[in-house]
Amino acid sequence: MRRRYLDAMALVQRFGKPDIFLTMTCNPHWEEITRELAEGQSPQDRPDLVARVFKAKLEDLKDLLFKKKFFGEVAAHVHVIEFQKRGLPHAHFLIILKSDYKITNSDQYDEIISAEIPDNDKYPILHDLVIKHMMHGPCGVLNINDPCMENGSCRYHYPRHFAETTQQGEDSYPIYRRRNDGRRVRIRGAVLDNRWVVPYNPYLLIRYNCHINIEVCSSIKAVKYLFKYIYKGHDRASIVIEAAEDDAVINEIREYRDARFISPPEAIWRIYSFNLSEMYPSVIQLQVHLPNMHLVHYKDSEKLEDVVCKGSSSRTMLTEYFRMNSIYSYARNFLYKEFPEFFVWNNSTKSWKRRKQRIQVGRLVAAHPAEGERYYLRILLNHVRGATSFEDLRTVDGFVFATFREAAERRGLIEADCSISDCLSEAATFAMPSAFRRLFATILVFCEVKNVRELWGKHFEAMADDFQQGSATDKESIEQMVLRDISDILYSMGKDISCFDLPEMLDGTELAGSNCREVIEEMSINIDPEHLDLYATLNCEQRLAFDEIMHHVLQKKSKVFFIDGPGGTGKTHLYKALLAKVCSMGLIAIATATSGIAASIMPGGRTAHSRFKIPVNIHDDSLCSFSKQSGTAELLRRASLIIWDEVAMTKRQAVEALDRSLQDITGVLSPFGGKVIVLGGDFTQVLPVVRRGIRAQITDATLKKSYLWRCIKQIKLWRNMRAQSDPWFSDFLLRIGDGTEESIGQDYVRLPDEIVVPYIDPKHSVSKLINDIFPSLGQNGISPSYISTRAILSTKNEYVDELNEKLIDRFPGEEQIYYSFDSAVDDPHNYYPPEFINSLTPNGLPPHVLRLKINCPVILLRNLDPFNGLCNGTRLIIRAFQENAILMQK
Numbered sequence: 001m002r003r004r005y006l007d008a009m010a011l012v013q014r015f016g017k018p019d020i021f022l023t024m025t026c027n028p029h030w031e032e033i034t035r036e037l038a039e040g041q042s043p044q045d046r047p048d049l050v051a052r053v054f055k056a057k058l059e060d061l062k063d064l065l066f067k068k069k070f071f072g073e074v075a076a077h078v079h080v081i082e083f084q085k086r087g088l089p090h091a092h093f094l095i096i097l098k099s100d101y102k103i104t105n106s107d108q109y110d111e112i113i114s115a116e117i118p119d120n121d122k123y124p125i126l127h128d129l130v131i132k133h134m135m136h137g138p139c140g141v142l143n144i145n146d147p148c149m150e151n152g153s154c155r156y157h158y159p160r161h162f163a164e165t166t167q168q169g170e171d172s173y174p175i176y177r178r179r180n181d182g183r184r185v186r187i188r189g190a191v192l193d194n195r196w197v198v199p200y201n202p203y204l205l206i207r208y209n210c211h212i213n214i215e216v217c218s219s220i221k222a223v224k225y226l227f228k229y230i231y232k233g234h235d236r237a238s239i240v241i242e243a244a245e246d247d248a249v250i251n252e253i254r255e256y257r258d259a260r261f262i263s264p265p266e267a268i269w270r271i272y273s274f275n276l277s278e279m280y281p282s283v284i285q286l287q288v289h290l291p292n293m294h295l296v297h298y299k300d301s302e303k304l305e306d307v308v309c310k311g312s313s314s315r316t317m318l319t320e321y322f323r324m325n326s327i328y329s330y331a332r333n334f335l336y337k338e339f340p341e342f343f344v345w346n347n348s349t350k351s352w353k354r355r356k357q358r359i360q361v362g363r364l365v366a367a368h369p370a371e372g373e374r375y376y377l378r379i380l381l382n383h384v385r386g387a388t389s390f391e392d393l394r395t396v397d398g399f400v401f402a403t404f405r406e407a408a409e410r411r412g413l414i415e416a417d418c419s420i421s422d423c424l425s426e427a428a429t430f431a432m433p434s435a436f437r438r439l440f441a442t443i444l445v446f447c448e449v450k451n452v453r454e455l456w457g458k459h460f461e462a463m464a465d466d467f468q469q470g471s472a473t474d475k476e477s478i479e480q481m482v483l484r485d486i487s488d489i490l491y492s493m494g495k496d497i498s499c500f501d502l503p504e505m506l507d508g509t510e511l512a513g514s515n516c517r518e519v520i521e522e523m524s525i526n527i528d529p530e531h532l533d534l535y536a537t538l539n540c541e542q543r544l545a546f547d548e549i550m551h552h553v554l555q556k557k558s559k560v561f562f563i564d565g566p567g568g569t570g571k572t573h574l575y576k577a578l579l580a581k582v583c584s585m586g587l588i589a590i591a592t593a594t595s596g597i598a599a600s601i602m603p604g605g606r607t608a609h610s611r612f613k614i615p616v617n618i619h620d621d622s623l624c625s626f627s628k629q630s631g632t633a634e635l636l637r638r639a640s641l642i643i644w645d646e647v648a649m650t651k652r653q654a655v656e657a658l659d660r661s662l663q664d665i666t667g668v669l670s671p672f673g674g675k676v677i678v679l680g681g682d683f684t685q686v687l688p689v690v691r692r693g694i695r696a697q698i699t700d701a702t703l704k705k706s707y708l709w710r711c712i713k714q715i716k717l718w719r720n721m722r723a724q725s726d727p728w729f730s731d732f733l734l735r736i737g738d739g740t741e742e743s744i745g746q747d748y749v750r751l752p753d754e755i756v757v758p759y760i761d762p763k764h765s766v767s768k769l770i771n772d773i774f775p776s777l778g779q780n781g782i783s784p785s786y787i788s789t790r791a792i793l794s795t796k797n798e799y800v801d802e803l804n805e806k807l808i809d810r811f812p813g814e815e816q817i818y819y820s821f822d823s824a825v826d827d828p829h830n831y832y833p834p835e836f837i838n839s840l841t842p843n844g845l846p847p848h849v850l851r852l853k854i855n856c857p858v859i860l861l862r863n864l865d866p867f868n869g870l871c872n873g874t875r876l877i878i879r880a881f882q883e884n885a886i887l888m889q890k
């Protein structure tokens with residue numbers, strides 16, 4: 001039996017998730033069919049004719065979709081055409097669009113898909129076609145015998161719910177707009193409304209006059225479902241083409257590219273056609289087997305001894321890959337999975353040969369973690385280049401490990417049980433005890449440590465080192481001192497030491513009552529003397545703002561201010577002056593910002609979410625999650641001034657939650673419980689993120705749409721203090737922000753030639769960009785400030801990863817590689833192979849392969865410890881590294 005494989009995940013990996021799912025079903029009453037029928041014949045009598053016409057329509061559809069780019073430029077597509085004995089021929093298409101044409105929000109869904117009955121007066125033809133082809137059922141209570149009924153309900157979930165607007169569905173398809181507009185139609189004896197409309201594209205429906213269902217694949221989770229659907233129950237990772245399971249008469253599979261085959265009426269065929277565009281090469285499955293545990297094929301007529309002795313029986317793709325590596329230095333440049341791109345496998349001679357034309361993509365046959373050694377062998381093959389034998393693969397730093405697991409662990413490719421402990425042991429060699437305790441606390445908070453007490457016991461000495469040098473000599477006192485320090489650190493990270501299995505902290509060692517801990521912490525923030533002098537430097541708008549705010553603080557007069565200023569107009573400068581002044585008077589001023597990075601540049605700054613305990617999933621009536629008796633509540637009650645920077649980019653519901661909570665804890669029913677609040681931000685910068693939200697939804701989420709906006713006093717700062725030396729640029733930015741700069745269409749602005757790196761082609765332009773920004777990158781001895789005062793910004797994580805690869809290549813020094821340990825939750829069947837998960841680049845996670853060099857800059861992607869300035873966006877410099885620990889400096 002001939003089989004062809006296609007790796008669905010490889011497709012997604014290479015081109016991204018599919019965007020559109022389209023099903024077209026043959027209309028047996030197409031004119032092209034009916035006019036050729038002889039007197040008394042029905043379409044069922046002429047399957048050849050039906051198939052031919054259907055094929056012609058499909059060709060036309062493919063031309064429209066792929067050449068004429070009906071939905072935009074197509075990166076790749078898969079389609080399956082089914083001719084069955086029962087039912088009409090139909091075709092399924094999965095279409096992956098190029099990145100510029102991705103369909104991402106519900107406005108775009110509405111442009112291409114409708115799920116409503118059209119107005120009969122305005123669109124009579126379309127109205128008739130929808131009734132004829134796109135109404136589901138009736139099923140359910142209207143017709144319990146409809147073929148779609150399964151266990152008493154419709155397999156396709158009809159009737160759907162009415163929906164006023166199209167929305168992003170949680171896991172799979174969007175919820176299309178199906179308004180309850182009173183339109184009804186009588187179909188097969190039942191009265192149906194918009195809830196029964198199968199989503200369609202009006203143009204395609206009119207053009208093809210048949211059932212043609214279009215769906216947008218709204219999330220990556222839909223991919224799994226779609227691939228399963230399109231390949232009906234086959235393995236989701238490797239798709240196998242074979243006969244329909246219910247077929248008793250098939251004795252051969254025939255496969256025709258582009259569905260040129262016309263099925264004979266007596267057979268039941270599925271014709272699969274994979275046409276992944278010219279760019280997408282075929283996929284070859286690469287064998288992964290343990291030594292001498294490969295499959296050997298032989299004929300019934302062959303003698304087993306002969307089979308075993310035959311030289312070719314011991315040769316496999318893998319053993320030959322090793323052999324090629326041992327004799328051919330060029331071969332050693334590639335991973336096993338990359339091999340088929342450069343070498344071609346000849347199955348009859350069982351050997352690899354240098355490839356001359358047409359590339360192929362390799363994919364290693366899957367292995368489940370439960371398979372043990374084969375799974376670890378596969379991991380090694382996915383990461384190690386040029387191995388010449390199984391033993392070579394087990395060799396790391398000259399040492400031959402007994403198992404593939406140990407070798408993978410040693411290479412840092414799988415998480416070892418002792419990774420965390422090793423990290424601490426390594427860190428102990430370069431971290432001071434106080435920094436070491438901070439690392440210990442950070443690990444407790446972020447690493448889900450299973451045996452905390454064991455970790456504590458093992459690393460106590462290193463954590464206690466500085467206390468042992470001091471006056472306390474007995475172990476218990478020192479232990480209490482370490483515990484207290486860790487407790488303080490944990491507290492500043494919003495955690496309580498009692499949540500961790502550590503030795504008990506004695507009462508006396510607690511600071512003055514846990515309720516006041518936040519207050520004490522806030523009161524102990526050091527005031528930078530320079531900040532006290534900032535008042536003298538304020539420009540006149542800043543000074544007016546300062547005076548008015550201070551007046552309210554001193555008079556304890558309730559007021560909410562919004563410092564409205566474009567970037568660089570000195571908002572932070574003003575906050576620093578205010579914070580210093582209020583704190584110097586012994587009053588409490590709380591500094592927060594929406595992002596960690598903005599919080600970290602204000603003394604004592606915390607993210608608003610952590611300081612006010614704002615719930616992550618926020619709703620219109622949410623409250624902050626602190627109780628009236630908590631330390632946070634006490635701190636807020638005592639605060640004379642609360643600053644929240646970058647409020648323009650937070651959802652209004654978060655600010656409203658703080659308003660309600662402050663009213664609750666203070667008992668004062670005026671905005672924010674009568675406090676003096678300074679909000680700041682710039683609505684021309686980043687707005688709140690509403691995932692896949694349309695403009696209206698984003699605008700609705702901003703503070704300007706809040707009930708609070710009416711009682712907020714706006715203070716405008718307009719003088720750009722940052723770009724004083726370049727007033728032209730500062731004006732240019734302001735014009736873009738205000739929307740007064742001439743634009744091309746609605747969204748584009750022409751940048752002056754002087755600030756643009758001209759585009760030649762991707763390779764040279766990127767190289768020129770790097771040379772322009774980092775001209776001395778390759779030189780030894782470049783200073784950290786050289787690196788940290790320049791940056792290349794990019795719009796997508798994948799571009800950032802690409803640029804980082806190029807930059808780190810040029811960076812001087814020896815590199816250290818770190819691999820992430822990625823796994824899918826809720827995937828007992830290992831449908832998501834590790835290399836697929838590793839290839840994803842979601843927000844907030846580093847790439848799977850992280851290449852670092854001493855003195856190279858890195859950006860922290862998590863709010864590890866915002867109170868101490870370690871937050872999402874903090875830039876650090878690599879100072880030293882070991883296998884599990886990295887020493888970084890701000």
Ligand SMILES: Nc1ncnc2c1ncn2[C@@H]1O[C@H](COP(=O)(O)OP(=O)(O)OP(=O)(O)O)[C@@H](O)[C@H]1O
Binds near residue numbers: 538570
């Ligand atoms: N009155 C001032 N005198 C001197 N320098 C100032 C003054 N105001 C602001 N600056 C300087 O201008 C630069 C930008 O100020 P700042 O960071 O406070 O602006 P911002 O409005 O917070 O900007 P962004 O919105 O981009 O965060 C800083 O280097 C700051 O020190």
